Amino acid sequence: MSQATEIIQPNSSTNPTLSGGRGVPDSIDTVETLLADAGYVADRGVATVVFLSLRLGRPLFLEGEAGVGKTEIAKTLAAALGRRLIRLQCYEGLDASSAVYEWNFAAQMMAIRTAEAAGAGSDRAGLQAELFSDDYLIRRPLLEAMQPDPAGAPVLLIDELDRTDEPFEAFLLEALSDFQVTIPELGTIKAPEPPIVILTSNRTREVHDALKRRCLYHWVDYPDFDREMEILTARAPGLAPRLSREVVAFVQALRTEDLFKHPGIAETIDWANCLLALDVIDLSPEVIAETLGAILKYQDDISRLHGSEAKRILDQARATLGPA
Ligand SMILES: Nc1ncnc2c1ncn2[C@@H]1O[C@H](COP(=O)(O)OP(=O)(O)O)[C@@H](O)[C@H]1O
Numbered sequence: 001m002s003q004a005t006e007i008i009q010p011n012s013s014t015n016p017t018l019s020g021g022r023g024v025p026d027s028i029d030t031v032e033t034l035l036a037d038a039g040y041v042a043d044r045g046v047a048t049v050v051f052l053s054l055r056l057g058r059p060l061f062l063e064g065e066a067g068v069g070k071t072e073i074a075k076t077l078a079a080a081l082g083r084r085l086i087r088l089q090c091y092e093g094l095d096a097s098s099a100v101y102e103w104n105f106a107a108q109m110m111a112i113r114t115a116e117a118a119g120a121g122s123d124r125a126g127l128q129a130e131l132f133s134d135d136y137l138i139r140r141p142l143l144e145a146m147q148p149d150p151a152g153a154p155v156l157l158i159d160e161l162d163r164t165d166e167p168f169e170a171f172l173l174e175a176l177s178d179f180q181v182t183i184p185e186l187g188t189i190k191a192p193e194p195p196i197v198i199l200t201s202n203r204t205r206e207v208h209d210a211l212k213r214r215c216l217y218h219w220v221d222y223p224d225f226d227r228e229m230e231i232l233t234a235r236a237p238g239l240a241p242r243l244s245r246e247v248v249a250f251v252q253a254l255r256t257e258d259l260f261k262h263p264g265i266a267e268t269i270d271w272a273n274c275l276l277a278l279d280v281i282d283l284s285p286e287v288i289a290e291t292l293g294a295i296l297k298y299q300d301d302i303s304r305l306h307g308s309e310a311k312r313i314l315d316q317a318r319a320t321l322g323p324a
């Protein structure tokens, strides 16, 4: 399987609350509950745009800083709807063949050798038909997402689109408009039902307007204090409530500092797990200095927080919490 492909089979069957068309949620509230039950704390904006995307059958384009929960939305949605998740991880140089299909060249060569050895090499037409049959086809994510599935159309996650280049975007624009692929040797393959498409971008560059226009767009922001507390409670339930509040307040304060890279939600959760592993009861400048690598990933940012800076930010964070 390609490094760019990840296919996860659903483990839950159809959910009784999915009474909308195509077995999709019938209200924004239902989306919120479905995601929450699967461990994703969605704000109203996310729940609304997910609902609309499902209802209208439009691709959803999620943009935001790294670690704010974009990829997780697609994963959780697939699990919650009981659909397969098919992931196309984008990277520089990704081309159409790695995204749609390839012929299994090595297996074709083997088949030719075997046919020659068996003296069947003279039936050229027969051999050619066999070599370009389904048996030798390697389905990449976009083609895989067009396969019929009894559980319903899969969730197709096109992750970190900003890592690819413009020609790939142009190709994708076309692929997303009709969900059919023509393989010269096999004919045209069309999805019986279009997949639920979620694209993400960390905005290391602007994605072209034309592609964005095909999609519903949502900017996924850092959560506010209360939502990050909810997320932390769901994802690091072992952390004492008082320490959780300090952790979230500190991370929120850090995000107002002039840093090269602000910590995402993933970092908050990682940090909480580090503190749990170290049996920390209370934040202190020393504890922060020892565990800073869980929340800041650039040496310049880490060195900025040495000395009295960590204490200043901790005091500022505690002030927002009020008396314990
Ligand atoms: N709203 C949320 N509810 C629950 N967990 C979340 C939420 N947002 C982020 N997370 C956690 O943060 C981690 C990182 O999120 P991810 O989707 O990988 O970020 P992004 O794709 O935006 O870089 C996830 O694995 C998940 O554990």
Ligand SMILES: [Mg+2]
Binding pocket: 067, 070, 071, 072, 159, 160, 200
């Ligand atoms: Mg991601």
